Amino acid sequence: MASAQATAPPVVTAVRPHRSRTVPAWVWALPPVAVLGLVFLYPLGLVVQESLAPGAYAEVLASASFRDALVTTVWLAVGATVGCLVLGFVLALIVAFVPFPGAKAVSRFIDVFLSFPSFLITLALLFVYGTVGMANGLWTGATGADAVSDGPFHFLTTPWGVLLAEITYFTPFVMRPLLAAFSQLDTAQLEVASSLGARPARIVRRVILPEVLPALAAGGSLVLVMCLNEFGIVLFTGAKGVTTLPMLVYSQAILESDYAAACVVAVVNVALSVGLYAVYRVVSRRAGA
Amino acid sequence: MLVHSRSGRRASWLVFAVLFVPLFAVPLLVIVAASFSTHWSGAFPSGPTTEHYAAAVRGESLQALTTSLVTAVAASLLALTLGTWAALAAAALRGRGRRILDALFVLPLAVPSVVVGLAVLVAFSRPPLLLNGTRWIVILAHTVLVTAFAHQSVSAAIRRLDPMYEQAAAGLGARPSYVLLRVRLPLLLPSLSAAAGLCFALSMGELSATMMLYPPDWTPLPVLVFTATDRGSLFIGSALAVVLMAATLLVLLAVSRIRTKASYR
Amino acid sequence: MTSGIRFDGVTVRYGDTTVLDALTLTVEPGEVMALLGPSGSGKTTALRTVAGFVTPSAGRVHIGDRDVTDLPPYKRGIGMVVQQYALFPHLRVDENVAFGLKARKHPRAEIPGRVAEALEMTGMGAYARRHPRELSGGQQQRVAIARALAIRPDVLLLDEPLSALDAQLRSGMLAELARLHRELPDVSILYVTHDQVEALTLADRISVMDRARLQDCGTPQELYRRPRTAFTASFVGNANLLPVRVGPDGVDLAGTALKVPVGDAAPGAAATLCVRPHLIGLGEGPNALRGRIAEVQWRGATHRLYVDVDGHRVKADVRELRDTPPLGSEVTLHFAPEDAVLLAAGVNDG
Numbered sequence: 001m002a003s004a005q006a007t008a009p010p011v012v013t014a015v016r017p018h019r020s021r022t023v024p025a026w027v028w029a030l031p032p033v034a035v036l037g038l039v040f041l042y043p044l045g046l047v048v049q050e051s052l053a054p055g056a057y058a059e060v061l062a063s064a065s066f067r068d069a070l071v072t073t074v075w076l077a078v079g080a081t082v083g084c085l086v087l088g089f090v091l092a093l094i095v096a097f098v099p100f101p102g103a104k105a106v107s108r109f110i111d112v113f114l115s116f117p118s119f120l121i122t123l124a125l126l127f128v129y130g131t132v133g134m135a136n137g138l139w140t141g142a143t144g145a146d147a148v149s150d151g152p153f154h155f156l157t158t159p160w161g162v163l164l165a166e167i168t169y170f171t172p173f174v175m176r177p178l179l180a181a182f183s184q185l186d187t188a189q190l191e192v193a194s195s196l197g198a199r200p201a202r203i204v205r206r207v208i209l210p211e212v213l214p215a216l217a218a219g220g221s222l223v224l225v226m227c228l229n230e231f232g233i234v235l236f237t238g239a240k241g242v243t244t245l246p247m248l249v250y251s252q253a254i255l256e257s258d259y260a261a262a263c264v265v266a267v268v269n270v271a272l273s274v275g276l277y278a279v280y281r282v283v284s285r286r287a288g289a
Numbered sequence: 290m291l292v293h294s295r296s297g298r299r300a301s302w303l304v305f306a307v308l309f310v311p312l313f314a315v316p317l318l319v320i321v322a323a324s325f326s327t328h329w330s331g332a333f334p335s336g337p338t339t340e341h342y343a344a345a346v347r348g349e350s351l352q353a354l355t356t357s358l359v360t361a362v363a364a365s366l367l368a369l370t371l372g373t374w375a376a377l378a379a380a381a382l383r384g385r386g387r388r389i390l391d392a393l394f395v396l397p398l399a400v401p402s403v404v405v406g407l408a409v410l411v412a413f414s415r416p417p418l419l420l421n422g423t424r425w426i427v428i429l430a431h432t433v434l435v436t437a438f439a440h441q442s443v444s445a446a447i448r449r450l451d452p453m454y455e456q457a458a459a460g461l462g463a464r465p466s467y468v469l470l471r472v473r474l475p476l477l478l479p480s481l482s483a484a485a486g487l488c489f490a491l492s493m494g495e496l497s498a499t500m501m502l503y504p505p506d507w508t509p510l511p512v513l514v515f516t517a518t519d520r521g522s523l524f525i526g527s528a529l530a531v532v533l534m535a536a537t538l539l540v541l542l543a544v545s546r547i548r549t550k551a552s553y554r
Numbered sequence: 555m556t557s558g559i560r561f562d563g564v565t566v567r568y569g570d571t572t573v574l575d576a577l578t579l580t581v582e583p584g585e586v587m588a589l590l591g592p593s594g595s596g597k598t599t600a601l602r603t604v605a606g607f608v609t610p611s612a613g614r615v616h617i618g619d620r621d622v623t624d625l626p627p628y629k630r631g632i633g634m635v636v637q638q639y640a641l642f643p644h645l646r647v648d649e650n651v652a653f654g655l656k657a658r659k660h661p662r663a664e665i666p667g668r669v670a671e672a673l674e675m676t677g678m679g680a681y682a683r684r685h686p687r688e689l690s691g692g693q694q695q696r697v698a699i700a701r702a703l704a705i706r707p708d709v710l711l712l713d714e715p716l717s718a719l720d721a722q723l724r725s726g727m728l729a730e731l732a733r734l735h736r737e738l739p740d741v742s743i744l745y746v747t748h749d750q751v752e753a754l755t756l757a758d759r760i761s762v763m764d765r766a767r768l769q770d771c772g773t774p775q776e777l778y779r780r781p782r783t784a785f786t787a788s789f790v791g792n793a794n795l796l797p798v799r800v801g802p803d804g805v806d807l808a809g810t811a812l813k814v815p816v817g818d819a820a821p822g823a824a825a826t827l828c829v830r831p832h833l834i835g836l837g838e839g840p841n842a843l844r845g846r847i848a849e850v851q852w853r854g855a856t857h858r859l860y861v862d863v864d865g866h867r868v869k870a871d872v873r874e875l876r877d878t879p880p881l882g883s884e885v886t887l888h889f890a891p892e893d894a895v896l897l898a899a900g901v902n903d904g
Contacts, residue, residue, distance in 0.1 A: 029378035029390055032371050040397055040405070040433045043412035047404065050411060091309060098292050098301040106309070113313060115487075115537060117494025117511055120530055123518060124316030127323050127334075127527075134319070134329070168312050200292050229401035231497035232511075236518060246403040246497065253407055254501055263411070266404040277399030281392075456607050457640035459627035461654030461705060468628075471653070475644045 044270075051263035060264040065243065070268070073244040076159055077227035080166035085220050087167060088174030093204065095175075096182035097190075107179060110172045119232035121165045126236075129153045129161070159242050165233045170226060174219040181215035182208075214283070221280035228273045245269040317534075324528035341528030350513060350529060354536060357493055357510040360424075361540075364431035365439075365488035369481065371432070372439030377469070380447045394440040397433055405433055406498030424507035430498045435488040442487060446480030447473075479548045486544040493537045510536075557618025557708045558583040558742050559604055564613035566599050574599045575766040576613065583618075583708075586735055586743040588753035590790070591763035597746045600763070601711050604744060606630050617709055628657070633702030637714040639694045641686040647697050648673070648682040654705040672704040673697075675734065692723045699734070712745045716752060728755050750790050754778065762786045778830075784897055787828040794834070794868050795897075796827040805896065808864035812841045814894040826897040829889050831858065834870035839888030843868060847879050861885060 051057070060066050095103050128134045135153045155161050185208065193203050209216075231246040243251075245265055253262035292298050323329060327336030344350060372394065379390040397405065409430045413420040420426040454476060458468045474481075496511040503512055510533045517526035559581040566574040574596040581587040589597035602608040603615050606627035614623045622630050633654075641650050651669045660668070673679045676696040686694055695715060702710060715731075716724045732755065735743060747753055753760045754774045762770040762777065762785065770777060770786040781787035784795050798805035800823045804813040807827065819825055836859070845863035857878065859870045870887050879885055 025378070025381040026386055028381060029375070029386070032375035032378060033390065033393065035371055036375070036393060036436070039409070039429055041393075043408035044400070044404075046411045047408045087308065087312075091305060094301050094305040098298055098305075100298075100302050100305075109313070112538065112541075113317075115490035115494075115541060116317075116534055117496060119494075119496055119511065119515065120320060120534070121316055123514070123523070123526060123530060124319045126518075126523060127319045127329055128315065134333070137329075168316065171312070194293070200297070225399055229403070229497075231401070231403050231500075235496070235500070236515065238519065246401045249401070249403045249407055250497075250500060253410070259411065262407055266401075266407050269401050270399075270404055273401060274396070274399045277395075281395070451638075451640075453636060453638060453640040454642060456605070456627070457634065457636070458642075458653065458657070459607075460605055460630075460632060460634040460711075461657055461701065462628050462631065463653070463657035464626075464628050467657050471657075472642060476642075478644075 047263045047266050047270075050259060051267045053260040053263075056260040056264050060261050066248065066265065069243045069245050069248045069265075072159060072242060073228060073246075073269075074272075076162055076166065076244065077224055079163050080170060080227045081220055081224040083163070083167035084171045084174045084223050085216060088171045088178060088219065089216065091171070092175045092178040092182060093208070096179055097208075110175055110179075113172050114176070117232060118165075118169045118230060119236040121169045122161075122233050122236035125156060125161065125165055125168075129156050129164075157237060157241065161237055162234055162242050162244075165237070166227055166230060169233065170223045173223050173226065174216070177215045177219045178212060181212040185211055217283045218280065221276060221283055225273050225277050225280060228269070228276065245272075320527045320530050320534075323524055324531045326524055329523075341525050342532075344525060345528045345532050349508075350510075350532070353508050353510045353513040353529075354532060356424075356507055357533070358536065358540075360428050360431055360507075360509055361489045361492035363428050364435055364492045365485050367428075367432045368436040368439045368488050369443075369485050372436050372441075372484070373443045373477075373481065376440050376444040376447055377473075379444060391440075391444065395437050398437040398441070402434055402495065402497035403501065406430055406501030409433065409498070410501055421502075422504045424504065426502050427499060427504075427507055427509065430502055431492045431495055434495060434498060435491050438491060439484045439488050442484040443477065443480060446477055446484075450476060482544050482548040486541045486548075489540055489544070490537050493533065493540075557620075558585065559587075559709055559744060560616040561600065561603075562614040562616065564600065564603055564610045564615055566596075566603065566608055567611040572766050574603070574610075577768055578613075579761055579768060579771065581709075581742050581744055583742055584740050585758045586745060586756055588745045588747060588757035588760045589763055590747055590750060590753040590760050591769075592748055592789070594765075595763040596766040597748075597763045598713055601713055601744055601746045604630075604709070605632060605634050605711055631705070631707055632709045632711055633705060633707035634711040635695070635698045635702050635713065635715045637717050639686075639691075639698040639718075641694055641697055641701070643686055645685075646682070647678065647684050647686065647689070650686065650697060651701045651704045653701065658705065668704055668706075672700040675703060675737065676700040676730075691719055692727060695719065695727060696730075699731075703734075703738070708740070708742060710741050710743045712743060714746055714748070716747075717749070724752075728752060732756055754790070760790070762789060764789070780895055781828060781897070784826050784828070787895070787897065791830055792869070793828045793830050796829070796866055796868070798825055798827045798896075799823070800825050800896070804891075807843075808866070810843065810864065812843075812894075813891045814841070814896060815891065816896055819896055828895040828897055829893060831869040832856075832871040833893040834868070834872075834887050834889045836870065836872045836875075836885060836887060838886055839890075841889050841891060841894075843887045843889075845885065845887070847881055847883050847885055849881070850878050852878070859885070859887075861887060863887070 095106055126133065133153070139153070189207060190203060193207050198206070229246055230244070231250065234242055234244050234247050235250070246269060248265045249262050249269065252258045252265060292301055322334050324341055325337055325339065326334035327338050328334065375390060375394050379387045382390060409426060410421065413426055413429070420429065450473065454472055455468050458472045463471065494511060495509070496515065499509055499512055500515070503509065510529060514526050514529045514533065517529060561577045561579045564574060564577045565572065577596070577600055589600055591597045599608055603610050604617070606622065606625060610623060614621055616622065617630060617632070642653065645653065648669050651672050652665050655665045655668055669682070670679065673682055676699050678693065678696045678700055681689060681693060681697070686697065689697065716727050719727060735741070745753070745756060757774060759771060759773055760777050761768055764785050770782050777786055777790050781790065781793070787793040788795060796807055798807045798812070800816055800819045800821050801811065802821055804811055804816065805825065805827055806812070812827070814827065843861070843863045845861040845868065847859060848862050848867060849860040851858040855874055856871045857875050859872060861868045861870060868887060
């Protein structure tokens with residue numbers, strides 16, 4: 001390389017031979033990283049530091065409320081994810097492959113739905129299944145029971161109510177990547193399969209499902225992480241019996257001002273969801289490849 | 290077309306309607322219906338009124354709406370700047386550097402919002418940056434929460450951008466800064482506005498971190514919806530929620546019109 | 555000022571794959587040089603080293619007397635047109651054409667004149683205020699050419715500029731490009747294509763590339779009439795390549811003696827005989843080849859016959875036949891001694 005410079009001196013004036021004309025690309029990455037470090041990484045580091053207060057881990061990990069919250073959080077998240085996957089797959093399948101007038105509007109509606117906050121679902125469910133809501137009202141109207149509050153639907157303040165709300169709210173998050181994956185599916189493949197005599201159920205199992213499995217896995221792990229982190233739905237349920245890890249962080253920090261304990265719970269919650277999110281990234285990268 | 294028989298199609302649509310309508314359509318309708326009612330003790334609401342809306346657009350509620358709007362606009366713009374910058378910087382890097390930068394900027398997606406709230410509270414309740422009790426801490430937390438979304442959608446758009454445009458521009462004698470301003474950013478504009486809309490919607494509905502941080506004089510709308518619901522005023526809460534949804538949708542609609550214009554220019 | 559392009563041992567490697575192997579080639583000022591080859595031959599890579607989008611692993615690239623190897627693309631002063639046009643979709647036609655001038659901080663007052671001139675030259679003056687998406691493929695290509703010409707480059711790089719157009723538009727654009735080159739005789743053009751018709755029509759010289767290497771270089775006539783390698787002979791004009799043994803005053807094709815100029819080929823050596831299909835006639839004549847018809851294709855004005863001669867398939871393009879010979883029938887082909895070229899050995903037919 002160096003020898004060639006001697007043979008061809010740059011004589012054209014338009015080219016000034018200054019070497020430091022461009023800064024290396026990584027320099028441009030510094031400002032955003034610095035900002036992110038200040039507003040996110042540094043605060044997160046302080047949370048970890050705070051959680052290391054003497055005895056904080058031992059105390060929190062030994063407490064029954066923490067262990068309850070951990071168990072509740074995990075089973076709610078897993079249950080909601082399974083529910084979202086099944087429901088989302090069925091609904092997306094119908095929207096994509098059994099098109100009906102208004103199917104487009106449904107996909108639009110899903111996009112809009114995604115832009116609303118999660119707690120609206122709980123708010124709505126209060127009217128539908130609340131102690132004095134629609135469902136109980138219908139029941140008492142039909143059976144002639146004395147008071148509306150005698151109706152059979154009291155699950156809203158139990159974990160089941162949270163599960164229902166989470167499935168409702170997060171299903172569109174599974175549907176959207178699925179619909180995108182379905183639209184990339186080669187329809188000729190389906191036509192060939194059905195011309196060879198395959199029934200719809202077989203086509204779904206043998207052709208569609210394997211093709212969209214990556215999208216399904218990616219959507220599912222995203223929902224799992226979001227369910228682990230969900231706060232609004234649980235807060236609006238107002239159930240004393242349902243405490244999840246994010247709820248515990250909030251109550252320890254704001255209601256009881258026990259920051260050390262809140263930070264311990266936060267670290268556990270972060271470890272859980274960041275670990276899962278890393279899995280999601282690996283899965284979705286494989287899905288994209 | 291997967292199901293060929295007419296009865297099969299009917300059956301699938303029925304399944305769809307039975308699942309979709311009660312789960313997704315009814316909740317939103319219920320909130321709208323409740324916002325116009327005074328009682329709901331049977332199958333249907335009763336006592337039609339617009340009183341809740343009258344209350345929702347004045348005093349405390351109106352202030353909460355403007356608080357939410359200001360917070361969401363500020364947070365989205367900040368997040369868009371930060372996320373776009375990071376996405377552009379990452380695109381110029383190779384291999385490990387790019388992966389580290391991308392991973393750093395999606396990290397806030399995985400961290401629970403409540404924890405982001407707690408972290409910001411812990412970090413900015415002490416000198417040198419004492420923001421606790423001011424509106425800035427809310428805006429800051431919202432920015433952190435939505436930056437990851439901005440970064441993700443802008444990086445996806447950059448990956449989709451055909452390098453031939455940059456190369457054509459460079460071949461015509463445009464230096465990198467000129468290519469960025471005159472070619473790449475204009476071509477990214479539709480995606481940038483979509484990302485801005487997404488950030489705005491997320492910030493408008495943000496409750497988790499906000500609950501940890503909001504000062505009394507900077508109460509966003511979701512917090513007000515919660516306090517109304519919490520003290521039992523479900524109907525007022527519904528009206529506030531409808532205002533929240535409507536404001537979000539209006540802004541999203543405006544953004545998408547800008548986007549259509551930008552992509553067909 | 556005019557300047558040519560000089561490749562000096564330019565090599566491009568990605569990992570273990572060499573996509574361009576020690577290319578040494580000079581494009582003279584004002585010359586149209588076609589880089590002709592199949593896909594994957596390295597021709598586009600060679601062009602991109604001139605544009606600056608590919609950095610050579612070894613060797614130098616010169617434009618005029620400048621070594622541009624280490625210059626970023628925007629300092630090279632080249633005009634480039636690619637297959638997909640790459641017009642900026644958010645800019646109008648005139649803004650697209652003005653782009654290079656503005657980017658180079660050309661005096662503002664002169665820009666409209668230069669834009670109009672470039673658009674007139676390509677016949678797109680009436681479309682200045684349109685957006686690219688409102689134009690047809692051929693019109694977009696004209697705008698792309700106008701945009702490249704507006705900066706008055708010394709060197710114009712054309713990367714498969716006509717491949718996205720349909721056949722009819724392509725021949726029209728080919729004539730346009732030839733006219734543009736007559737109007738701009740000082741511009742050196744490097745023209746990458748896989749289409750021999752484009753190369754033969756437009757180029758002053760053709761460089762034939764295959765498997766990352768330069769195979770042959772010469773004027774269209776030289777390459778067509780006197781190809782130097784079997785690859786050139788078959789890629790340009792789809793010649794018959796027959797394995798022969800050199801005799802005292804001709805060659806021997808599986809027992810049939812043929813009279814062809816042998817030049818300085820050593821008697822007894824193996825060689826490849828190259829004859830163009832359209833120079834082979836049907837019927838008796840000098841250098842008669844007897845064989846059986848294996849296939850007949852009607853191509854409108856001509857018939858292409860595939861004839862098996864002693865185990866070798868010979869292609870012959872003959873004027874349209876009134877009665878097509880049945881498959882398997884015996885025919886005799888012939889060709890004039892001066893229409894055959896003897897190449898060094900080592901090539902199988904087929």
